[in-house]
Amino acid sequence: MSTDFDESPHTAWQTRLPHMGKNPAYVGGSAMNPAIVRASTVVFDSTAHQREMRARRGEERIFSYGARGTPTSFALEDAVSELEGAYRTRLLPTGLAAIAMALLSYLKPGDHVLITDSAYQPMRHLTEQFLRPYGIEFSFFAADGSDARAGMRANTRMLYAECPGSLVYEMCDLPALCAMAHAQGAMVMVDNTWGSGVQYRPLTLGADVSVMAATKYLSGHSDVMMGTVATRQEYWQPLAERCDAFGMTVSPDDAWLVLRGVRSLAARLKTHEQHALDVARWLETHPAVVKVYCPALPSHAGHDLWIRDCHGTNGLVSLELPVGTSQQQVDRFIDSLALFGLGASWGGYESLVTPTDMKQARSVTDWSAHGPVVRLHIGLEEPEDLKRDLAQAFSHAGLDKVRAHE
Numbered sequence: 508m509s510t511d512f513d514e515s516p517h518t519a520w521q522t523r524l525p526h527m528g529k530n531p532a533y534v535g536g537s538a539m540n541p542a543i544v545r546a547s548t549v550v551f552d553s554t555a556h557q558r559e560m561r562a563r564r565g566e567e568r569i570f571s572y573g574a575r576g577t578p579t580s581f582a583l584e585d586a587v588s589e590l591e592g593a594y595r596t597r598l599l600p601t602g603l604a605a606i607a608m609a610l611l612s613y614l615k616p617g618d619h620v621l622i623t624d625s626a627y628q629p630m631r632h633l634t635e636q637f638l639r640p641y642g643i644e645f646s647f648f649a650a651d652g653s654d655a656r657a658g659m660r661a662n663t664r665m666l667y668a669e670c671p672g673s674l675v676y677e678m679c680d681l682p683a684l685c686a687m688a689h690a691q692g693a694m695v696m697v698d699n700t701w702g703s704g705v706q707y708r709p710l711t712l713g714a715d716v717s718v719m720a721a722t723k724y725l726s727g728h729s730d731v732m733m734g735t736v737a738t739r740q741e742y743w744q745p746l747a748e749r750c751d752a753f754g755m756t757v758s759p760d761d762a763w764l765v766l767r768g769v770r771s772l773a774a775r776l777k778t779h780e781q782h783a784l785d786v787a788r789w790l791e792t793h794p795a796v797v798k799v800y801c802p803a804l805p806s807h808a809g810h811d812l813w814i815r816d817c818h819g820t821n822g823l824v825s826l827e828l829p830v831g832t833s834q835q836q837v838d839r840f841i842d843s844l845a846l847f848g849l850g851a852s853w854g855g856y857e858s859l860v861t862p863t864d865m866k867q868a869r870s871v872t873d874w875s876a877h878g879p880v881v882r883l884h885i886g887l888e889e890p891e892d893l894k895r896d897l898a899q900a901f902s903h904a905g906l907d908k909v910r911a912h913e
């Protein structure tokens with residue numbers, strides 16, 4: 508389309524306003540950061556250009572319509588692909604939406620998916636809300652992978668892992684599970700929210716698809732929601748086609764915020780790790796604490812696999828209180844904390860605490876003989892202050908005299 512039109516001052520404002528101020532002339536350098544490109548409509552030079560772009564957008568990354576991504580979301584996709592060691596990445600509005608769209612892209616009625624017992628709880632909800640009504644079979648395997656081979660069926664299309672697992676961070680031998688699943692014709696999808704691409708990289712360990720809640724560490728500031736699905740080349744097309752068909756997209760402003768968070772991801776994780784280890788080691792010596800869950804501790808069942816496959820730990824640490832600790836004491840402990848926000852999600856700069864229900868969260872592993880488990884997210888605050896806060900909260904809950912180690 509010709510962009511020449513009558514710019515004479517006599518042309519009506521109604522006609523001039525929509526066309527002016529679009530291509531400012533200037534000289535100088537370029538911005539450090541990608542621009543936020545907000546778009547629904549994308550315009551083309553000619554019908555031939557538009558036709559060509561539409562013909563190519565199935566395979567190539569083409570800026571052709573806002574819902575199919577903008578230069579801002581493309582920039583974040585590239586960053587995530589590099590983090591994950593992936594062919595390409597698709598962005599979704601939440602981490603849960605990323606999991607759901609990936610399941611929808613690879614599974615069909617009659618297929619079976621073998622799911623880790625350590626999957627975060629909304630994934631379990633998805634089995635009842637989506638898999639069961641749509642005729643997709645599912646069953647669970649122990650979070651350490653020990654019974655995964657026995658759980659495979661003739662129609663198993665996917666093995667779904669989350670490693671380290673939610674709440675108590677179980678490790679599985681992902682390369683071994685991938686080899687086993689691939690030999691039986693199944694793909695492997697991993698929820699990599701814990702690893703964030705810096706601490707754990709499932710695609711480099713043999714997995715086919717890796718999902719992250721960018722809501723957590725990638726964004727890092729508890730102010731934006733986003734999910735990512737990163738794939739090997741062979742698994743790209745079904746995901747891209749299904750996301751396009753369903754009109755799945757993210758806002759460029761949100762993509763820009765996550766990309767801003769990614770710049771400091773490694774530096775923040777290093778600090779979270781140092782602070783979490785400091786608090787975790789202190790918790791191990793506290794009389795009220797029966798067990799501390801963090802894969803970087805030698806006492807953790809998955810510690811050797813963590814050493815082999817991970818590149819560090821993050822701010823997550825869970826603690827188990829003695830059997831017989833009352834709900835009232837747990838509530839009192841949590842409510843007495845001053846520096847820990849009480850809330851779900853994690854990965855921001857701040858410390859958080861949340862109660863868990865391990866008996867509900869696991870169906871393969873029996874948790875009935877354990878005491879209550881509380882999850883902490885250790886933020887960027889000074890660890891000495893966090894330990895002081897935890898100590899006074901134990902004390903307020905009457906949990907400082909318990910002799911858990913005797």
Ligand SMILES: *Cc1c(COP(=O)(O)O)cnc(C)c1O
Binds near residue numbers: 723732
């Ligand atoms: C938080 C979380 C998600 C989901 O992320 P949202 O953006 O909150 O939907 C998925 N997997 C794991 C392991 C999580 O912790």
